Amino acid sequence: MDSNILSLRKEFRKFRNLDYYDQSESRQPYSLMPFNFHRINDDLEVLINEVGDFLLVPTGTAGRIINKELDKEYDSSLYADLLSNFFISESAYSPLIDLLATRYRTKKLFLENFTSLHIFVISLRCEHTCHYCQVSRVTQDRSKYDMSREHIDRGIELMMKSPNPNVTMEFQGGEALLAFDNIKYAIGKAQEQAYKYRKNVNYVICTNLALINDEILQFCKLNDVLISTSLDGPKHVHDSNRHKPHASSYELTIQGIKRVKEVLGNDSVSALMTTSKLSLDHPTEIVDEYFNLGFQGIFLRNISPYGFALRTEKNRYLTKEYLDFFKKGLQRIIEINKNERRFVEGLSQILLTKMLTPMNVGFVDMQSPSGIINGVIVFNYDGGIYASDESRMLAEERDFTFKLGHLDETSYDEVFFGDKANKISAVWANESLAGCADCAFQQYCGADPVHNWATQGDLYGYRPTSSFCEKNMEIIRYLFELMATDQDVKEIFESWIRI
Amino acid sequence: MILKTKGETHNIPEGTLVRVTRYRNKLEDKSYAYIAECDIDIGPYVNKPILTTANINTETIGSRPVVCKMSSTDHLAEDDIVLIGQRGNIRTLYRPQSISNVMFITERCNSNCLMCSQPPMDNDDLDFHYDINSRLISMIPKDCPEITLTGGEPTILGNRLCDLINQIKNELPRTEVHMLTNGRSFAYNKVAERLAQVNNPRLMLGIPLYSDYYQIHDYVVQAKDAFYQTVMGIQNLKRYDIRVEIRVVLHKATIPRLQKLAEFIFKNLPFVDQIVLMGLEITGYTKANLNDLWIDPKDYMDELRNAVNYLAKRKMKVAIYNTPLCLLPLDIWDYARQSISDWKNIYFEECEKCMLINECGGLFESALKRHSNHIKAFKEDPRTTLSGSSEKLLACDAV
Numbered sequence: 001m002d003s004n005i006l007s008l009r010k011e012f013r014k015f016r017n018l019d020y021y022d023q024s025e026s027r028q029p030y031s032l033m034p035f036n037f038h039r040i041n042d043d044l045e046v047l048i049n050e051v052g053d054f055l056l057v058p059t060g061t062a063g064r065i066i067n068k069e070l071d072k073e074y075d076s077s078l079y080a081d082l083l084s085n086f087f088i089s090e091s092a093y094s095p096l097i098d099l100l101a102t103r104y105r106t107k108k109l110f111l112e113n114f115t116s117l118h119i120f121v122i123s124l125r126c127e128h129t130c131h132y133c134q135v136s137r138v139t140q141d142r143s144k145y146d147m148s149r150e151h152i153d154r155g156i157e158l159m160m161k162s163p164n165p166n167v168t169m170e171f172q173g174g175e176a177l178l179a180f181d182n183i184k185y186a187i188g189k190a191q192e193q194a195y196k197y198r199k200n201v202n203y204v205i206c207t208n209l210a211l212i213n214d215e216i217l218q219f220c221k222l223n224d225v226l227i228s229t230s231l232d233g234p235k236h237v238h239d240s241n242r243h244k245p246h247a248s249s250y251e252l253t254i255q256g257i258k259r260v261k262e263v264l265g266n267d268s269v270s271a272l273m274t275t276s277k278l279s280l281d282h283p284t285e286i287v288d289e290y291f292n293l294g295f296q297g298i299f300l301r302n303i304s305p306y307g308f309a310l311r312t313e314k315n316r317y318l319t320k321e322y323l324d325f326f327k328k329g330l331q332r333i334i335e336i337n338k339n340e341r342r343f344v345e346g347l348s349q350i351l352l353t354k355m356l357t358p359m360n361v362g363f364v365d366m367q368s369p370s371g372i373i374n375g376v377i378v379f380n381y382d383g384g385i386y387a388s389d390e391s392r393m394l395a396e397e398r399d400f401t402f403k404l405g406h407l408d409e410t411s412y413d414e415v416f417f418g419d420k421a422n423k424i425s426a427v428w429a430n431e432s433l434a435g436c437a438d439c440a441f442q443q444y445c446g447a448d449p450v451h452n453w454a455t456q457g458d459l460y461g462y463r464p465t466s467s468f469c470e471k472n473m474e475i476i477r478y479l480f481e482l483m484a485t486d487q488d489v490k491e492i493f494e495s496w497i498r499i
Numbered sequence: 500m501i502l503k504t505k506g507e508t509h510n511i512p513e514g515t516l517v518r519v520t521r522y523r524n525k526l527e528d529k530s531y532a533y534i535a536e537c538d539i540d541i542g543p544y545v546n547k548p549i550l551t552t553a554n555i556n557t558e559t560i561g562s563r564p565v566v567c568k569m570s571s572t573d574h575l576a577e578d579d580i581v582l583i584g585q586r587g588n589i590r591t592l593y594r595p596q597s598i599s600n601v602m603f604i605t606e607r608c609n610s611n612c613l614m615c616s617q618p619p620m621d622n623d624d625l626d627f628h629y630d631i632n633s634r635l636i637s638m639i640p641k642d643c644p645e646i647t648l649t650g651g652e653p654t655i656l657g658n659r660l661c662d663l664i665n666q667i668k669n670e671l672p673r674t675e676v677h678m679l680t681n682g683r684s685f686a687y688n689k690v691a692e693r694l695a696q697v698n699n700p701r702l703m704l705g706i707p708l709y710s711d712y713y714q715i716h717d718y719v720v721q722a723k724d725a726f727y728q729t730v731m732g733i734q735n736l737k738r739y740d741i742r743v744e745i746r747v748v749l750h751k752a753t754i755p756r757l758q759k760l761a762e763f764i765f766k767n768l769p770f771v772d773q774i775v776l777m778g779l780e781i782t783g784y785t786k787a788n789l790n791d792l793w794i795d796p797k798d799y800m801d802e803l804r805n806a807v808n809y810l811a812k813r814k815m816k817v818a819i820y821n822t823p824l825c826l827l828p829l830d831i832w833d834y835a836r837q838s839i840s841d842w843k844n845i846y847f848e849e850c851e852k853c854m855l856i857n858e859c860g861g862l863f864e865s866a867l868k869r870h871s872n873h874i875k876a877f878k879e880d881p882r883t884t885l886s887g888s889s890e891k892l893l894a895c896d897a898v
Contacts, residue, residue: 009621013611015788021717053766080756084711084763095713095727099734099767357813358766499814 022072023090029072030079030088037062038440040480049086051103052354052443056484103358107443110362110375113164115416117364117376119389120155120186122147122171123179124381128208128249130230130242131276146179147381152186154407155379159190160197161412170204170228172389174381177211187223204228208242208249209256217263227260229253231271231293233279233286241276257293266294275301280321283329291336291343299346300329302471319467323474330478337492344496351476353497354444364388366446366472368430372402373421383407385415387424390450401453424449427460435463441476445469500842502591506550506569508583509560515583516592516634517548519575530638532564532581534572539565550575550589580638582631592631593639599840600639600646602632604653604660610681611721612707614748614792616783619651629659636666645675654684661697668699675701682706682743683725685732695739703742703772706733709753711763719752733768742772750779750792754799761806765813774810776803777838778821781865789869796826797873807831823850824859825875829882839863852876 024030035049045062048054057078064070065082072079082088086100094100124145126133147155159167169190171183187203194201203225220227231253232238238250260269271293273279273286283300290298302322329345336343350363364371372387379385383406386392391402402424404415415421430436430447439445451468452461463469483490517532523541525531532548533541539549539559548564555567566583575581580593593600605628608619639646646667653660667676676699685691694702706729709719713726736743745764747753753760764774778796779785785792803819808831810817819831820838827835837860846861853859853876862870 013619013621015611015613015721016718018714018718021714021723023713023723080712080714081759083713084759095724096730099730102734103767358769494812 024072025090028068030068030070030083030090031092032066033086033089033094035087036438036440036442038477040477040484044481044484046440046480047082047087048440048443050443051086051100051107051358053085054355054480055081055085055087056480106358107354107360109360110367111369113162113166115162115373115375115377116164116166116362117168117170118155118159118162119170119172119376119378120147120152121378121381121392122152122173122176122182122186124174125178126174126208127178127210128175128242128244145174145381147182147379148383149182149185151379151383151407152182153189154383156186156190156193158377158379158385158407158412158415159201160193160199162199165198166200166202168202168204170206172206175208175211176205177207177216180211180216184219187225191223202226207256208244208253209260210244210247210249210252212256212259214263217260220260220268221264227264227269229257229269229271230274231257231289232273232276233282234289237276237279237282237286240278241274254293271295272299273301275322275325280325283325284332287329287332287336291340296342297344297346297349298329298333300326301347319470323471326475327478334482334489334492337495338488342495347475348479348493349496349498351444351479352493355476355479356494356497357499359499363446365448368428368436368442368446369425370428370447370449372424372428372448372450373404373416374428377404377415379407385410387421388450390454394450394454399454401459402450424459427452433460433463435461435466435469439473441473444476445472501571501574502842504570504572504574504589506552506566506587506589508587509557509565509567510562511548511564511566511583513583513585514631515548516580516631516638517583518638519550519579519581520577522577534575539563539567550581578640580635592635593643595640595643597841598644599842600643601840602635602646602648602663603650604628604632604648604656604663605651607655608650608652608681609655609683609722610652610725612784613719613721613752613788614750614779614783614785616780616785617649617651618783625656625659629656629663632663633666636663636670639671639674641671641673643671643674645677646671648676648678650679652683653678653680654690658693661693664694664699664702665697668697668701673701675703677703677705679705679746681720681725681729682732682736683722683728685735686728688735688738691732691735691739691741694736695741703744704736705744705746705775707746707748708733708760708764709747710756711759712756715752715756730767733771737768737770744773744775745771746775746777748777748779749794749796749799749803751794752792754794754802757799757802757806758809761809765810765815769813769815771815773816773818775818775820776806777819778863780821780863781868781870782863785865786868793869795871795873796822797871800826800828804828804831807834821860821863823862823874824855825853825877826871826873832882836860847874849874849876854878854880 033049035047037045037047040046043059044056045059046054046056047062070079086094159169176183183205190201203223205225206228209229230242232241235250239248242249257269279286287298330348333343333345350361353359353361362375364375372391376388377385378389378392380392384392384395384403385405385407386395387402387404394401395403404420427433427449428447430442430445433447436442448468449459453459455467456462483493518530519534520531521534523533523544526533526544526547532550535541535549535551537553539551539555546563550566550569550572552569552572553567555565566589569589576594576596578595579591582590582592584590605624606620606622611619664676667674682704708716708729710716716726717723733743747760764771779792807817817834819827819835822835824832824835839860843864844861845864846856850856850861855877
């Protein structure tokens with residue numbers, strides 16, 4: 001055997017110590033990989049990499065890393081953490097860059113199948129008079145506010161053209177059940193088309209439950225229809241927000257939920273709350289209301305600045321008050337988790353899934369590229385096609401910026417890939433927006449051009465005064481602070497994430 | 500248990516594979532050889548191969564195929580397959596009574612792990628083992644539940660490895676194939692692609708990963724760039740949906756960052772099929788490096804429990820190998836497996852008194868050289884004597 005090879009083999013078979021395997025160069029021990037950072041409190045900072053992996057570190061660490069003050073020996077544990085989590089690299093490109101690419105694609109996987117949620121505004125008629133109504137409802141008598149059957153057909157046609165094998169057909173209003181006959185027709189038609197196009201369709205009816213009866217329940221049972229309703233909190237909050245002439249909306253809703261659960265099962269009805277100025281004073285009671293009714297959790301929603309909401313004095317309030325409400329509500333929820341059972345806060349669950357797992361979350365209100373068009377499309381009662389629920393609410397104020405066409409005349413391609421969609425696409429990814437591009441929380445947050453337009457008059461938006469930004473950043477910071485300072489809360493949060 | 504013995508071969512070519520039997524009528528089947536006690540007169544089967552411990556003289560043997568003066572035949576069970584090799588070496592290659600049968604691919608390896616239980620030899624043995632293995636596959640009974648391909652590093656065999664796995668797929672379609680490999684060659688995507696083309700759905704690769712930090716992994720396997728190659732290899736294999744199990748041997752170098760490794764696996768390799776955390780075997784290179792490796796397993800139970808629970812909560816499949824129940828905290832007993840191959844599995848004298856001896860995996864034979872100070876028999880089953888939640892309680896405290 002060649003003596004050269006023999007000596008190479010002998011060398012290789014000698015045992016070496018740990019230092020021998022150090023691949024850093026003495027001149028420049030490490031390069032920076034793309035990451036951002038943010039202050040959590042006086043003691044802690046958070047470093048977050050391109051795919052949302054984070055490291056909580058003492059204040060001043062980011063500066064030390066960036067100024068190349070880290071020492072591989074002295075800071076050995078931190079150095080190893082930074083290297084294995086893609087914050088630094090010992091060569092110009094990380095040797096695991098392909099792996100990082102896979103991670104990034106995984107984070108954006110919600111885009112793979114394109115639009116899934118198709119909202120059919122089956123009627124604008126409604127018998128409640130909720131003061132924050134984003135829908136500008138008209139009262140019962142006007143039947144020209146119902147969606148026509150021709151438009152239903154055309155909407156279903158467009159829904160079948162989505163590349164997504166799973167789509168959701170959601171009936172909204174007004175009060176959707178006022179047009180129950182049309183809902184029956186629409187679901188029947190969709191089932192027929194779904195079979196033909198090999199699509200799996202999920203059906204949801206959004207309703208205040210005042211009109212629920214046995215016929216409707218039996219139909220839902222037979223056709224696997226889920227119910228989504230509004231519950232703003234205990235009676236005094238709910239009825240004050242959601243006024244029904246001559247009755248208590250709260251009583252009707254509670255009875256309705258009970259009836260739906262009896263006939264369709266416990267998991268068939270979900271409730272959403274909307275936060276009004278009155279709600280802000282009652283976070284604990286609202287949480288308790290949901291808990292006592294046996295729900296799995298609650299989504300502490302903000303109020304969006306659309307429709308009637310902007311008009312009434314009742315609902316102009318600062319983001320700071322909402323954040324205060326949110327934190328109190330979350331503390332109550334944490335208490336419930338500690339003493340009673342698992343009970344999830346919805347917005348936190350979405351954020352925590354993005355923070356604590358490599359998985360992707362498609363939540364149309366907070367994703368980049370944004371959920372409008374990519375995740376949701378709205379067919380209005382009059383045949384108009386809109387990029388999102390909020391987009392059609394702007395139309396009620398005669399703002400048609402996000403109207404993408406009409407069911408009578410616009411083709412699928414023009415709606416989804418036409419000029420308007422193209423224009424919006426320039427501003428719908430937070431990776432390319434000033435204020436977002438360098439934000440530590442970029443991967444957890446999203447872009448919302450509709451919100452920017454409605455609140456600031458500009459599609460691109462101005463982050464320093466954006467309420468969307470202020471709200472999301474503070475909630476994310478708060479979640480980090482809670483996890484860093486309380487191990488029990490961290491474990492509770494980990495039990496919420498969806499795997 | 501022994502798997503090797505020596506005898507004097509006559510008229511049998513080197514490299515012959517035979518099935519052994521103590522029943523003469525089975526000699527109708529050409530693949531069989533007869534284990535004779537002392538007398539090699541076996542009537543009508545005069546030209547069939549014979550194995551015996553007896554000292555038969557050359558005249559009596561004549562031109563008959565005989566292996567005589569064997570050190571032992573007691574270890575040979577009915578239908579075992581043996582290799583009659585060079586210089587009278589008789590090696591058992593397959594035992595139908597065992598669930599831990601191994602197919603040895605090569606002694607060569609491109610790593611040099613500090614704790615290697617099968618230290619590599621730089622010999623040109625690929626052809627030799629390939630020839631034997633391809634004949635062996637045809638002889639293995641079709642109801643063989645599982646076979647493990649190992650070495651050294653099997654992928655050094657190259658394309659012929661794919662041929663072997665393909666042959667197993669065709670001739671042993673109901674046999675699970677577990678291959679132990681460092682995964683480094685799969686950093687070349689086309690190697691993973693080639694393996695995927697074989698398309699054996701019963702194939703699973705067991706690939707070790709010892710840290711989230713490249714320097715520690717490279718140090719443990721004693722090869723530069725091994726970490727990056729292995730991680731890319733796992734990713735490439737998963738591109739083709741090949742089953743991958745990550746193995747972590749627990750010792751002084753791997754325990755400190757065990758939790759960080761668990762996090763690394765969850766974030767970057769969540770698609771692996773299972774993770775196996777393994778107690779150290781005191782054999783091969785381990786003995787030479789014992790000072791750098793040994794920790795009493797009892798001293799790392801917090802780290803082990805944290806890593807197991809972290810992965811299990813995230814719905815990843817976890818198992819603990821090679822660790823007796825008396826050393827494990829009660830709340831992770833469910834993950835322990837009886838994993839030690841039968842031919843090197845022992846129980847101590849202390850274990851003979853233990854009421855859980857049938858459920859426990861026991862120890863490596865090599866544990867006689869070095870083992871935990873906390874091996875202790877259970878007088879009662881701690882799972883039935885404790886009431887409610889006792890997460891932090893260590894099981895052996897109950898006795």
